[in-house]
Amino acid sequence: MKQYPSIFNDVIGPVMVGPSSSHTAASVRIGNVIRQLTKAEGPLSVSFEFDKNSSLASTYSTQGVDQGLAAGLIGMQTHQKKIMQGLELAKQAGLKIFFNIKDIGPDHPNAYHVLVQRKGKEDIRLKALSTGGGMFEIAELQYFPVSITGGFFEILIITSTPLRPKSKQCLEGLGEVTETFGKRGILYNIKSQTPFKEIPIIDFDEMYTLSPVLSIASQLRPNVPFATVEEVIKYNIENLQLWELACIYESIRSGLSKEKVLDKMGDIIDLLIESLDKHMDNDIAGRILQSQSKNIIGKNILGGSLIENIIYYVTRFMEIKSANGIFVAAPTAGSCGCVAGTVFALAKEYELSKIDMAKSMLAAGLIGVFIAYLSTFSAEVCGCQAECGAASGMCAAACAHVLGLDAEKSIAAASMALQNVFGMVCDPVANRVEVPCLGKNIMGAMNALSSVNMAAAGFDQVIPLDETIKAMDAVGKSLPMELRCTGLGGLSITPTAQRIKVELT
Numbered sequence: 106m107k108q109y110p111s112i113f114n115d116v117i118g119p120v121m122v123g124p125s126s127s128h129t130a131a132s133v134r135i136g137n138v139i140r141q142l143t144k145a146e147g148p149l150s151v152s153f154e155f156d157k158n159s160s161l162a163s164t165y166s167t168q169g170v171d172q173g174l175a176a177g178l179i180g181m182q183t184h185q186k187k188i189m190q191g192l193e194l195a196k197q198a199g200l201k202i203f204f205n206i207k208d209i210g211p212d213h214p215n216a217y218h219v220l221v222q223r224k225g226k227e228d229i230r231l232k233a234l235s236t237g238g239g240m241f242e243i244a245e246l247q248y249f250p251v252s253i254t255g256g257f258f259e260i261l262i263i264t265s266t267p268l269r270p271k272s273k274q275c276l277e278g279l280g281e282v283t284e285t286f287g288k289r290g291i292l293y294n295i296k297s298q299t300p301f302k303e304i305p306i307i308d309f310d311e312m313y314t315l316s317p318v319l320s321i322a323s324q325l326r327p328n329v330p331f332a333t334v335e336e337v338i339k340y341n342i343e344n345l346q347l348w349e350l351a352c353i354y355e356s357i358r359s360g361l362s363k364e365k366v367l368d369k370m371g372d373i374i375d376l377l378i379e380s381l382d383k384h385m386d387n388d389i390a391g392r393i394l395q396s397q398s399k400n401i402i403g404k405n406i407l408g409g410s411l412i413e414n415i416i417y418y419v420t421r422f423m424e425i426k427s428a429n430g431i432f433v434a435a436p437t438a439g440s441c442g443c444v445a446g447t448v449f450a451l452a453k454e455y456e457l458s459k460i461d462m463a464k465s466m467l468a469a470g471l472i473g474v475f476i477a478y479l480s481t482f483s484a485e486v487c488g489c490q491a492e493c494g495a496a497s498g499m500c501a502a503a504c505a506h507v508l509g510l511d512a513e514k515s516i517a518a519a520s521m522a523l524q525n526v527f528g529m530v531c532d533p534v535a536n537r538v539e540v541p542c543l544g545k546n547i548m549g550a551m552n553a554l555s556s557v558n559m560a561a562a563g564f565d566q567v568i569p570l571d572e573t574i575k576a577m578d579a580v581g582k583s584l585p586m587e588l589r590c591t592g593l594g595g596l597s598i599t600p601t602a603q604r605i606k607v608e609l610t
């Protein structure tokens with residue numbers, strides 16, 4: 106079932122703690138699903154295996170995969186402060202957690218192979234994928250192919266023989282049923298938007314129940330009017346602004362009213378204001394960079410106060426992330442500074458109201474929907490162009506709102522910004538999401554600023570955004586795996602990076 110991205114789940118979200126959305130936040134959510142599958146009954150032993158050539162093999166201990174999984178296994182959520190102490194807390198709760206790097210063979214670059222052992226109970230085997238920006242999929246359960254993405258209430262029943270028609274009918278009354286045949290028999294997967302009132306009494310070998318772990322629940326058949334640029338342009342005969350189109354999309358996708366969608370983005374602005382106010386950058390243990398943001402204030406720089414403020418705010422949000430403060434992945438943790446930092450700088454420069462900041466973020470969010478629908482936010486799949494590159498395209502739309510551009514020009518600005526970032530690789534130093542990540546966030550903001558001014562001046566985008574995104578996806582997938590967040594190429598393998606890695610170990 107093709108899922109339509111949600112602005113708050115996939116694009117401007119999750120609200121989180123930790124260095125990486127595709128590693129820390131997705132791991133918390135995967136851990137949460139495993140906790141539900143086991144009904145949190147201990148004592149548990151959970152083994153995670155990663156292929157030796159995967160991104161997870163090199164990043165699981167430096168980008169919070171291990172802490173996130175442990176935190177999820179004990180029921181923590183992505184925004185909780187203690188996530189980065191997950192391993193210690195899980196140990197105190199009696200869980201045994203193991204990580205192994207093996208030669209598993211060609212696979213998704215962010216695949217988790219999991220074995221759960223419980224005393225006196227059936228072992229559980231599953232394969233989970235982190236799909237970018239904190240999103241995930243359980244792709245296999247007990248050797249059956251499944252697609253559990255955390256947005257539905259689900260029942261999974263495994264039987265060795267087919268259910269009787271009456272029992273099957275019972276299940277169909279609960280939600281959408283899929284039937285999968287495998288070597289252990291038949292798996293019936295029931296997905297529902299609402300909690301199950303009662304679980305039918307039928308014969309089964311194994312049964313699992315799940316509740317949503319995402320902040321916006323999924324809908325079985327959301328009737329979204331557009332998910333691509335071509336569709337939105339056809340739809341927009343009333344010449345609505347991009348933020349209004351974002352409200353319409355998310356309202357239908359989420360079931361929230363349009364007013365609630367705007368309010369929810371306002372809540373995110375409040376959360377970011379609070380994080381900026383509260384968070385001192387004094388947690389520098391295990392980091393490459395000490396606080397940089399203060400260095401830019403009041404310096405004689407080219408470009409004036411707007412540029413100074415953009416560099417300051419983008420850096421502040423990246424520092425909050427690195428210091429384990431609460432922030433919003435937009436679209437990912439590694440790129441969390443670009444859009445939010447630019448919107449805060451524009452707000453300071455042009456005295457924007459909170460509501461205008463929220464509208465700018467929604468305009469950015471809709472561009473993110475198009476990118477997520479046609480491509481990915483996963484650097485492990487498409488390099489940094491899918492993180493800081495995507496953020497730059499989104500940021501151009503946020504800037505376009507402040508400049509008062511219409512939807513078509515805003516989308517053109519996003520297309521021009523994305524065209525400028527093709528081929529951007531992911532090569533973090535010492536597997537930390539700090540260097541060159543900070544500079545790429547700032548570059549993404551500057552690229553957005555140039556692109557929006559080009560769009561405002563009537564420059565021709567030439568390649569429409571849909572085509573740009575598809576081309577960017579193809580370029581990303583053709584990057585060698587060494588340049589897709591594995592720490593095996595680019596800056597990651599320079600002598601200085603190697604030295605820093607040793608020093609931080």
Ligand code: SF4
Pocket residue numbers: 439440484488489492493530531532533537538539540541542545590
């Ligand atoms: S280089 Fe880009 S994609 Fe890679 S970790 Fe840094 S921000 Fe993320």
